[in-house]
Amino acid sequence: MMLGEVIAKVWPDKILPSLQGRRLVLVRPRTDGPDLVAIDPLNVGVGTIVLVVTDEAAAAATGEPTADAAVVALVADSPTER
Structure with a gap:
């Protein structure tokens, strides 16, 4: 698991x-590493x-065996959505 920002x-x-x-x-x-593309079942916003x-x-969370990454929780809304 990792924390990240939707860009x-x-x-x-x-x-x-x-x-x-x-x-x-x-x-x-949030840590060093490359950006990644994730399936987003939560419909989160940029930021x-x-x-x-x-x-x-990710495969278990989405039900998609080919999934490599998936958003599973919203931690904080973007400042523009508040």
Whole structure:
């Protein structure tokens, strides 16, 4: 698990059929590390601090075996949404 900030929505040109209709976001981890694309079942906004799980936990949280990362909790709203 990691804390990260949602920095953008992701709009893919092509997507796997199993991910069709799923919202994707770009998350910047609070610790050092690369940004990652995560499935977002919570519909969080840009600037929101979220809890992200990866690998098997992401697959379990989304029900999608190919999921590598998923937002599972909203930690803090973005200042613009308050």
